[in-house]
Amino acid sequence: MSGTVLVLGAGVVGVSVALHLRRRGFDVLLVDRRPPGEGASFGNGGLIQREAVAPHPFPRALSELRRIAGNRQVDVAYHPLALPGYAAPLLRYWWHSAPERYRRTVVAYERLIATCLDEHRALAEAAGAMPLLRPVGWMRLYRRPEALEAAVAEAEALHRAYGVNYAALDTRGLATAEPHLLAERAGALHWTDPVSVSDPHALTLAYAGLFTAAGGRFVPGEATSLRRQGAGWQVATAEGPAEAAQVVVALGAAALEVTRPLGYAPPLFGKRGYHRHFALQGNAVLHRPVMDVESRFLLAPMRAGIRLTTGAEFARPDAPPTPVQLARAEPVARSLLPLAAPVEATPWIGVRPCMPDMLPVIGPMPGQPGAWCAFGHGHQGLTLGPTTGRLLAEMMAGEPAFVEPAPYGPERFARRRALAS
Template sequence: MPQSAIVLGAGMVGVSVALHLRRRGYDVVLVDRQGPGEGASFGNGGLIQREAVHPHPFPRDVSELLRIARNGSIDAHYHPFALPGLASPLLRYWWHSEPARYAQTVQAYARLIETCLDEHLAIARGTDAMALLRPIGWMRLFGDPQRFETALAQAELARKEYGVNFVALDRAGVAAAEPHLLAERTGAIHWTDPLSVSDPHALTLAYARFFEAEGGRFVLGDAATLRRVAAGWRVQAEDGPVEAAEVVIALGAAATEVTRRFGYAPPLFGKRGYHMHYRLQGNAVLNRPVLDTDSGFLLAPMRAGIRLTTGAEFARPDAAPSPVQLERAEPVARRLLPLADRVEATPWMGVRPCMPDMLPVIGRLPGHQGAWCAFGHGHQGLTLGPTTGRLLAEMMTGGETFVSPEPYRPDRY
C-alpha cells in the first residue's frame, strides 16, 4: 500500500500534516473521535506567535516558586492530588529550564517559530482563510516599571538574535492604542509580527476543507484501535476499518495513550487551559489581543466576543473541569476592560500537550516502520501546525527538509 497514510488527530497539527501529505500525492485518511479542531485547537489565544522564540521555562526564582506554591494565582493553578503523577515530568521540565540547557532549547525552538508565518500563509493565501488572519500583533501590558524594563531588554535581544519586531509603548502610547482600557499601565510591548486569528476553530476547519477538497478524507474513529497489520496499519472508523501503509500520531496530550502500546512513552504531560467569551459594554472596543502581565490572563477580540483565557492548570487527566482561574481573572479583567455579560453558559476547557524539554516530538516512532509522531507542541500547536506538517511530510517522502528535524526526534527520550 504505497503512498498512503492514516493521520490520527484532527487538531491544527494533524490537519496540517494530512494536508501536506495529500499535496505530496499521499492517499490520506484523517481520523478523530470528534470533528476537526474540536480539541485544544478550539480554545487558545488565537495567536500565530512569530515572537515566541522563547518557550515557557519552569520558574527557577524562589519568590516565583513560592507565589505559585500558594496556589492562588491566575496564571498557574494545580490540584494537589495530581502532583505525585506529575512529579517526574515536572522535575525534568525544571532540569531542562537551567539557563545553559534552556539556551540550547531556545535555539532549536526558534528554528521552528521563525517559519510559522510563512507556513500559515502558504496555506491560507488566496483563500477565504485569509479573512481569519489579522496582521495586528498583540500587546503585553505592564504595570510594574521594573518588569517592563526587564522585558524590553529581553525583547531587544530577541530582535537582535531572531529578527522579532516590536514597538515599545509608554503610558500615553498604551492609552492611544487601546482607548477603552479602564486601568492605566506603565507601558506595553506591542509585538507586531504575529497574526491574530479571529476564530481558531474556523481556521482549523478551513484547512480541513482544503484537505478534503484536494481528495483527502476525514472519518470519525477511535485511535485506541490502532493495530499493526501485514499491509501497514489499521484503525477502526465509524464506517469500518481503515488501512494504510503509514500512520501519523498527532493526538496532542492523548498521544502517549497510543504510543505506549507500541513501547514508546515519552514524558508528555498536560497543561489545562480555559476560556470564556464576553460582550463589551456600549461602543467599547478592543483593537488587538492584550496580555496583562501583572495578572496573567489574555483578552483577545474574537468573532464570538472578547475571549478571556487563563494560564496553566495541572490536574489528573480524568479530573473534572475546575475553572477557578477564570473566576479569579474575571473581576480583574472587568477592572481593565468594560466587559458585559458572558456569552456562554459554561467555560471551555482544553489540554496543551507539553514536553519537559519544551520541544515538540516530530519524527519516526522508535522501533516501528511506517509510524510517525507529531505532538508535544505545548502552547504553540496553532502556531506550529503548518510548520510541523511540512517538516514531517518532507521526512516521510524522503526529501530534503527545510529545517533540521534532529532536535525534535522522538528517540531523544
C-alpha cells in the same frame, strides 16, 4: 498500500500534516473521535506567535516558586492530589531549564518559530482564510515603569538575536492604541510580528476544507484501536476498519494512549486550560490581544467576543473542570475592559500537550516502522501546526527537510531510556 497514510488526530497539527501529505500525492485518511478542530485547537489565545522564540522555562527563582505554591494564581493552578503524577515530567522540565540546556532548546525552538508566519500564510491564502488572520500583533501591559523597562531590554535582546520586532508604548501611546481600556498602565510592550486569529476553530476547518478539496478524507474513528495489520496499520472507523501503510500520531495530549501500547512512551504531560468569551459594553472595542502581565491573563478579540484565557492547570485527566483561574481573572479583567455578559453558559476546557524539554516530537516512532509522531507542541500548537505538517510530510516523502529535524526526533527519549538501562 505504499502511498496510504492514516493521520490520527484532527487538530491543527494533524490537519496540517494530512494536507501536506495529500499535496505530495499520498492517499490520506484523517481520523478523530470529533470533527476537525474541536480539541485543544479550539481554545487558545488565537495567536501565531512569531515572537515566541524562547519557550517558558521551569521557574528557578524561590520567590516565583513560592508564588505558585500558594495555588491562588491565574497563570498556574493545581490539584494537590494530582501532583505525584506530575513529579517525573516536572523534574525533567526543571532539569532541561538549566541555563546551558535551555540555551540549546531556544536555538532549536527558534528554527521552528521563524517559519510560522510564512507557513500559515501559504495555507490560509490557498484556503481563502486570510480574513481570519489579523496582522496586529499583541501587547503586554505593565503597571510599573521599571517592569516595562526590563521587558523592553529583553525584547531588544531578542530582536538583536532573532529578528523579532516590537514597539514600546508609554501610558499615552497605550491609551491611543487601545482607547477603551478602563485602567491606566505605565505602558506596554507591543510585539508587532504576531498574527491574531479571529476564530482558531474556523481556521482549522478552513485547512481541513483545503485537505478534502485536494482529495483527502476525514472519517470519525477511534485512534486507540490502532494495531498492526500485516506490514501496515489498521484503525476502527465509523465506516469500518481502515488500513494504510503508514500512520501519523497527532493526538496532542492523548498521544500516549496510542504510542504506549506500541512501546513508545515519551514523558508527555498535559496542562489544562480554560477560556470564556464576553460581550463588550456599548461601542467599546479591543483592537488586539492584550496580556495584563501582573495579573497574568490574556484578553483576545474574537468573532465570538472577547476571549478571556488563563494559564495552566495541573489535574488528573479524569478530574472534573475547576475553572477557578477564570473566576480569579474575571474581576481584574472587568476593571481593565468594559466586559458585558459571558457568551457561553460554561467555560471551555482543553489540554495542552507538553514535553519537558520544551520541544515537540516530530519524526519516525522508534521501533515501529511506518509510524510517525507529531505532538507535544505545548502552548504553540496553533503557531506550529503548518510548520510541523510541512516538515513531517517532507520527511515521509523523502524530500530535503526545510528545517533540520534532528532536535525534534522522537528517538531522543528512547535513546535516554536505553542509556539509563
